[in-house]
Amino acid sequence: MILHTLNRSPTESRVYRQALAAMGPDDRLLLIEDGVQGALPSLVRHFGELEGRLFALREDLEARGLAGRCAAEVLVVDADGFVALTEEADKTVSWF
Amino acid sequence: MQHDSVETAGELLIILRHAPHGSSWLREGLDAALVAAAFGRQVTLLFCGEGVTALVAEQTAGPLGQKGTQPTLEMLAMYDIDTLLVDQQALDERGLTAADLLLPVRPLAPPQLAAALAAHPLVLNF
Numbered sequence: 395m396i397l398h399t400l401n402r403s404p405t406e407s408r409v410y411r412q413a414l415a416a417m418g419p420d421d422r423l424l425l426i427e428d429g430v431q432g433a434l435p436s437l438v439r440h441f442g443e444l445e446g447r448l449f450a451l452r453e454d455l456e457a458r459g460l461a462g463r464c465a466a467e468v469l470v471v472d473a474d475g476f477v478a479l480t481e482e483a484d485k486t487v488s489w490f
Numbered sequence: 491m492q493h494d495s496v497e498t499a500g501e502l503l504i505i506l507r508h509a510p511h512g513s514s515w516l517r518e519g520l521d522a523a524l525v526a527a528a529f530g531r532q533v534t535l536l537f538c539g540e541g542v543t544a545l546v547a548e549q550t551a552g553p554l555g556q557k558g559t560q561p562t563l564e565m566l567a568m569y570d571i572d573t574l575l576v577d578q579q580a581l582d583e584r585g586l587t588a589a590d591l592l593l594p595v596r597p598l599a600p601p602q603l604a605a606a607l608a609a610h611p612l613v614l615n616f
Contacts, residue, residue, distance in 0.1 A: 396607060412507060412539050415579070418604035487505075487613045 395420045397483035401427035401490050404440040413489040414441070424471070424479060425450040430460060438465040451476060500532030500573060503610035506541035510559045511552055516544050519616030520562045527569035534573040535566075536606055537595070542580040547592040563593060575606055 398417060404410045410432065413423065423444055425432050432440060433450040441448050445467055452472040455461040464470060471479065480486055504523045508515035527533045537545055549560040566572070578597040581587065588595060598606060607613055 396613075409507075409539075415577075415600055416505075416538075416603045416607050418608050421604070485611070485613060487607060488615055490615070 395422065395483050397421070397479050397486045398423045399426050399486065399488045400424070400429040400432070401488070403428045403431035404437055405431065409489050410440060414444075416487070417444075420447075422447045422449060422479060422483070424476065425454075425468075426476075427451075427454055430454045430458060433464045433468040433470075434460065435463075435465040438468060449475070449479065500534045501610065502526050502531045502612045502614070503534045503536055503606060505536045505538055505613065505615045506544060507539045507616065509540045509543045510549060511556070515616050516541065516559050517562070519614070520559060522614060522616070523571055524562070524565070524569055527571050533569075533571045534575060534606070534610060535571060536575040536577070536598075536603075537580070538577045538603075539580050542576055542584065542586065545574075545576065545591040545593060545595065546586065547590060549592075560592065566593070577603060 396418065398413050398421060400410055400413050400423060402409050406428065417423065423441065430450045431437060433455065448467065449469045449471050450464060452461060452470050455464065455470065504519050506516055506519045510516050523533050523535060544559055544563065549558050551558050574593055574595045576595040576597050578599055581597065
């Protein structure tokens with residue numbers, strides 16, 4: 395399993411499509427930095443088929459006032475959760 | 491040596507996602523590939539998205555004489571970097587075919603992209 399991180403919003407950059415295209419069926423996606431905007435209910439559809447494998451970083455959500463505004467299907471993790479996800483993955487690939 | 495499947499490919503996969511000239515990302519990625527190869531790593535390159543334009547034949551230096559990346563691509567064989575994977579969809583989107591490219595490549599259909607990432611223990615994204 396690969397942990398993919400994405401730090402760009404789907405409204406601002408199409409890189410999320412490259413990330414999705416490169417993801418295997420068990421891979422996970424963690425939204426960080428500006429990427430957490432993709433966790434908003436109106437934008438989460440861009441990550442359609444990732445149910446249970448889509449994460450967003452709490453610290454970056456909080457910094458942007460978005461912590462309470464995430465779509466229900468997004469799994470919110472803090473920095474320790476990020477570490478745990480990294481440990482569980484074979485490797486990490488960043489998309490930026 | 492051309493590998494038959496992405497599963498038998500090298501240890502390090504370098505993904506190149508940026509076009510030549512517009513930024514230094516492509517050059518940085520190629521530099522990383524050459525350095526890794528010089529240290530004996532088996533390197534695979536994957537040209538993705540806008541990165542496929544790096545392979546278009548007949549590129550030149552920039553209008554102000556800025557160095558292009560074509561000379562570096564032509565050196566890859568000397569470093570035994572000969573597995574060049576290309577995102578077929580990105581070629582299609584740009585109306586490019588293998589005949590437009592300066593080096594022989596292996597086009598990958600969308601499902602094979604994930605397999606390529608999974609098959610390499612190390613992945614660097616540029």
